[in-house]
Amino acid sequence: MCGRFNVTDDPYMHALLDSLGVNLGRLPIRTSNDIAPTDTVSIVVSNGKETVLKDACWWLLMHHEDGRIRPLTKYASFNTRSDKLNVKGSAGFDAFRKTRCIIPASGFVETQQGNAYAMDPVGSAIAFGGLFRHWIDGTTGQEVLSCSIVTLPPHPKIAPYHAKSMPLILPLNPEVQRKWLDCPAANVGELEEMLSPQLPLPISVTPIEKASVRNAIGESVHLAAD
Template identity: 45%
Template sequence: MCGRLNVADSPGVKSLCDQLEITLWPEEGMLKKRFTRATDRVSIVMQHNGKSVMRNAVWWLLLEPDHRGPVMRFIPSKYTSFNTRYDKLNKRGSAGYQAFRQQRCVIPASGFGESQKRGSSMTYHDMIASEDTPLAMGGLYREWHGRDPHGNTFIETSCSVVTLAPHPKLMPIHEKASPLMLSAEDNSLQRWLDCAAHPVEALSDLLEPTIRHRFTVTPINKPSLYQPIGESFTIEPD
């Protein structure tokens, strides 16, 4: 997965948020952006005391403190971590090992983008999920505790998207990996989100590449410009 999300103010995203029964929303509201890239902030949903809450998090799992300036803040580390590979989830000492067990989250999204190198050029595709099959990306989150110059403590949240082995239907678009896509319709979303009720030993089937949504795929010239350069086509769920 190349590291860009489409989070539009769409019926599908609204429906998913309704299904999640979010009890606490971030003060700034849910972040919506057609072109959300790695290191941007994105809205995630997690469980806290048995209830779904939303936070806005940095899309880069590993952060480090930055003491420059009057206010200490956290910035993305030098280690690439906007995605967490499925084969690292059970590796002790990896960035996602503990989060996989205790801090799983989902990222409501309209769709995502993929890129692939063809010879010396790059190809780009946007994938938008049908409104009747709301998309949630399976992810991990971490919390970083800091203190400002006045002695006040604060928490910064970071996240990553879990990526799986390539899916055969996506190979022409991106042949290296596929994102973990979850749905409320088959209970995969609920299982991933509820860390207390569903330990990692019971989630092995979710780490198999599966397309649970119907996608409209459009070849585009560049993610930042979003100009179609070919006919759209459909990828059906498995």
């Protein structure tokens, strides 16, 4: 995944959040046509009783700098590779077991050989499988959350647009999505089946000007769901 996605406040996004039991009255979802690494995004987390929206920095690894919590940009951590989730000492090892989240999106961008493609779901929003971590800001004493999107090897249908990886797109099944959020650490092996390349929803692929400019420059291609 190249590092760009977008969030639109539309019926598809509301349907996804409703299926997760999120009450939008508490914290409106953040919207943007161009979300980039280190931006603040909305994530869905579970506290064991309810699912809620939280703000998080789209960059998993943070550090103290001038008394504040800031992204540790020495290491790229806006994505977490699935093959690192079970490697002790990796950035995502503990988070995969204890603090998983869903990152709602309306679409994302992939790039290949200098070309950029808008990947837009047909008739739904996207639930990215993600991880998050807690930090305490040394200046304000406030909790800060950070997050990353789990990435998988590319699905054969995605590979022509990005041959290295694809984001973990959770199926449009509230039970599966809740399992991603709530599965206890002792049973984390049950999530392994989600970590194989899959395309659980249809995707419209459109060539665009560049990753940060979603102006169409070609005809769209339809990728059917598995």
